[in-house]
Amino acid sequence: VNDNLNLKLAGRLNYNFAVAGFLNDQKAFIPDYLHFQGNQLFLASNFLNSFQLAPYYQYSNQAKFNASGHIEYHLNGLLTNKIPGFKKLNWFFVTGASALHISPDQQYLETYFGIENIFKVIRIDFVQGFEKSGSKPTGFRLSLPLLSR
Structure with a gap:
C-alpha cells in the first residue's frame, strides 16, 4: 500500500x-528468500523502497510473516520559510522513518532528517539506524532525485 x-x-x-x-518456509532456497534493499553507499537509494544503512542481504529471510514500512514527510517550506536566510535559499526540510519487522528478535528501524532542493537538485540526509542488537549505525546520504526515480 502506498500513497x-x-x-x-x-x-x-x-x-x-x-x-x-511464506506459506511453506521448509523448502525455500536463497534466491527465493524475501530480500530487502539495503544501501552501504554514500549515494542514497529511494527512501520509500529501501533502507539507507542496512547491510545488503542482512535481513533476507524466509519467515512466515514480514512487515515493512516507509514514511516520508516533505515540509516544503513550512519551517524553512520562517528562518531568515533559508527562505531565499529555497531549501526545504524532509524527515522520515523506515521500519522492518521479521520476528521479535529481528527488527530494524531507521529515521532520517535532511535538507532538499539544494541547487534545485540535491538532497542530503542524516540517517540513524536502530538494530535489535543495540547497535545504532549513523551516516549521511546524498541524493540526486534525477537518478533515484
Whole structure:
C-alpha cells in the first residue's frame, strides 16, 4: 500500500507499507528468500523502497510473516520559510522513518532528517539506524532525485 498525500501548506506525506511471508518456509532456497534493499553507499537509494544503512542481504529471510514500512514527510517550506536566510535559499526540510519487522528478535528501524532542493537538485540526509542488537549505525546520504526515480 502506498500513497502520496498533498497536505497543501503543511507539505507532502508519502508512504509505502508492505506485508509478506511464506506459506511453506521448509523448502525455500536463497534466491527465493524475501530480500530487502539495503544501501552501504554514500549515494542514497529511494527512501520509500529501501533502507539507507542496512547491510545488503542482512535481513533476507524466509519467515512466515514480514512487515515493512516507509514514511516520508516533505515540509516544503513550512519551517524553512520562517528562518531568515533559508527562505531565499529555497531549501526545504524532509524527515522520515523506515521500519522492518521479521520476528521479535529481528527488527530494524531507521529515521532520517535532511535538507532538499539544494541547487534545485540535491538532497542530503542524516540517517540513524536502530538494530535489535543495540547497535545504532549513523551516516549521511546524498541524493540526486534525477537518478533515484
